[in-house]
Amino acid sequence: MERTTTVKRYTNETKIDLDFSIDGEGKTELETGVPFLSHMLDLFAKHGQFDLKVDVKGDVEVDGHHTTEDIGICIGQALREALGDKKGIKRYGNAFVPMDEALAQVVVDLSNRPHLEMRAEFPAQQVGTFDVELVHEFLWKLALEARMNLHVIVHYGKNTHHMIEAVFKALGRALDEATTIDPRVKGVPSTKGML
Template sequence: MRSCEITRDTKETAVKLSISLDGTGIVEADTGIPFFDHMLSAFGRHGGFDLKVNVKGDLLVDYHHTIEDVGIVLGQAVLEALGDMKGIERFAHIAVPMDEAISYVTLDISKRPYLVMNGEFLGGLPFPDTLVEHFFYSFCTNAKITAHLSFSGRDSHHMCEALFKAFGVALKTASRVDSNKGIPSTKGVL
């Protein structure tokens, strides 16, 4: 099983996280931010990842540190769980609708971190909209993944949830192992 457990303690947060890339979609998320827990559950469930996240953060200051640090630790855990990346599919492109909203996620597990995010939330999330992009930036930077994300719709909750679901499905697809493949690169390394 490709899995990893990481604990990260700072003056702002204490994060304990474990992930199994070859799980069944069982998620336990307790970040102190119920909507963020819901998004992490959507990511893990639709990605088929077993994910446990427990955070004690300085939520009285704001939600920024907690959301950022979960992105950092989750990215680090995914990178470690991927191991040598031998045989992974590497690329994925997924579209996921949720009612009137749709999200598109294109991934390259390349060890070349980059994030492009297009779309506009319309307010109504329980934290600043910019923290969604910051979460994915923190994740991609630490997992060393290139991701292009785009979304549209009329309900911010639906757009955000479709985005997390699509990211989970795309990561599952890109990290899938084909035992007949070697390192998926013309260079022979990622």
């Protein structure tokens, strides 16, 4: 079964067309209007081996908030839909990624219980024109819509760009592990019988 999906989200603030494939090759086509976010999504897809196509017309003349938030919503919805009944998946994923002086860890549980726990102290409030507070906004909306438990820890770092980059790479790798089909898993990996 192909684990792919298409999500469309049209509001007064953003118009998003998104294609997502779990079992991809890390290929991306990204037109977000928010260059730093496009860079992070490219890293996320490459390290998760996801194929991701995003085309956004957003109100970036205001700022990048609505576009970043709504892309998080759409990727979360796409992940949840592409996973289907979650039969055979590993469910949990954990990844440490260093980026020069920074070290980030992301742990996920595709549990159907949305939660974001984030521990990160970024030294700068902006990277280029990107507001760093939007990293939390993106991750929270992703976790909420994917209905996953998401823990993000930046253990240390001095360069905000490096710290955020390590987070997005680790996110891709942790989700790659969690979505992997394990032939030993019969049904869903839960004693409840469902996720």
